Amino acid sequence: AQSVSQHNHHVILSEAASLELGCNYSYGGTVNLFWYVQYPGQHLQLLLKYFSGDPLVKGIKGFEAEFIKSKFSFNLRKPSVQWSDTAEYFCAVPNDYKLSFGAGTTVTVRA
Amino acid sequence: DVKVTQSSRYLVKRTGEKVFLECVQDMDHENMFWYRQDPGLGLRLIYFSYDVKMKEKGDIPEGYSVSREKKERFSLILESASTNQTSMYLCASTPDRITEAFFGQGTRLTVV
Numbered sequence: 001a002q003s004v005s006q007h008n009h010h011v012i013l014s015e016a017a018s019l020e021l022g023c024n025y026s027y028g029g030t031v032n033l034f035w036y037v038q039y040p041g042q043h044l045q046l047l048l049k050y051f052s053g054d055p056l057v058k059g060i061k062g063f064e065a066e067f068i069k070s071k072f073s074f075n076l077r078k079p080s081v082q083w084s085d086t087a088e089y090f091c092a093v094p095n096d097y098k099l100s101f102g103a104g105t106t107v108t109v110r111a
Numbered sequence: 112d113v114k115v116t117q118s119s120r121y122l123v124k125r126t127g128e129k130v131f132l133e134c135v136q137d138m139d140h141e142n143m144f145w146y147r148q149d150p151g152l153g154l155r156l157i158y159f160s161y162d163v164k165m166k167e168k169g170d171i172p173e174g175y176s177v178s179r180e181k182k183e184r185f186s187l188i189l190e191s192a193s194t195n196q197t198s199m200y201l202c203a204s205t206p207d208r209i210t211e212a213f214f215g216q217g218t219r220l221t222v223v
Contacts, residue, residue, distance in 0.1 A: 009151065032209070043115075044201065044214040051210075090153060094209035097142055097161045098169065103153035 001095040002026055004033070004074075006102035014110050015083055021076040021105050023065075023091030033074040034092040035065055036101075044090070050074060061085070083111045114138070117202050117215035124222050130189040132218050134202030141207040143185035145169075145177060148199040148217070157200075160185055161207075192222045 003026045013019065025031055035047040048059025055067040065076045076089060086109045091102040118133035136143065142161050146154040146169075156169030158177040166177050174196060178186045185204075189196055202215040 006153075034211075036212075043216045044203075044212075046211050049211065092212075097167070097209075098156060098159060099144065099203070099205065099209055099212050100156065101146075101154040103151060 001098075001100070002031060002093045003100055004091045004093045004102045006091055006105050008105045009103070010106045010108070012108045012110065013081060016080050017109075019076075019078045019081045019085070019107065021089055021091075021107070023074045023076065023102060024072050025074065025093055026072070032094055033065075033067065034094075034099075035059065035063070035074075035076050036090045036092060037087050038090070039084075039087045047076070047089070081107075081109050083109050085109050115202055115204055115213050115215040117200075117218050119218050120216060122218060122220045124189075124192050124220065126193060126222055128189075128192045128222075130192050130220065130222075132187040132189075132200055132202075132220070134185045134187070134215055135183050136185075136202075136204040136213070137183065138204060138206075138213065139182065140204035140213075141182075142205045142209070143179065144203040144205075144212070145175075145185065145187045146201045146203065147171070148201055154201065157187065189220075192220075194222050196220065197222045 033050045036044045038044045090104045115136045144159045145157040160166045160179040176188045200218045203212045205212045
């Protein structure tokens, strides 16, 4: 079954810095991928998703992710973060009826 | 606006108690899920259901059971709560083909 791994557990950066969070999936073939975000005290919400087509996917709040098949990766990026981007970020992949998540990356943005 | 509602935000239960966590979705989704969220471990799937009265074990089903008598409602049951079940529990639902998952606000359960 497909799985995803996130290698960064905690990232701390200053406002206006660029952000990149890694996500790797386990094997090739047709794959759909998601990034979810959980702001403090809020429920998980979808940032962006990849199903097919353009490998560069744009999501909400200025985030984007690039699907690179040769690297089994789907990294999340934002060119310039804000304090309000402080949150936990999860990569996810569907397997039949299931949706499996990575361990998550906590991002702390310092003002 | 789509909605997944969990019955409690916070619960405190005693060891050995039977605990029910309720989840209701208003989107007519086929699939429903229960996850637990623990620091450093991400979201781990406990059980899921792809149809009424159907259930499948996830990655960590031990100590839990579920019930789905109606399409919109999915209940998680802790038969005999233990302290290692102290956690944040998240309910989610998706349509038949998983295009997006919608989450509830979570229930923070403390077992003392």
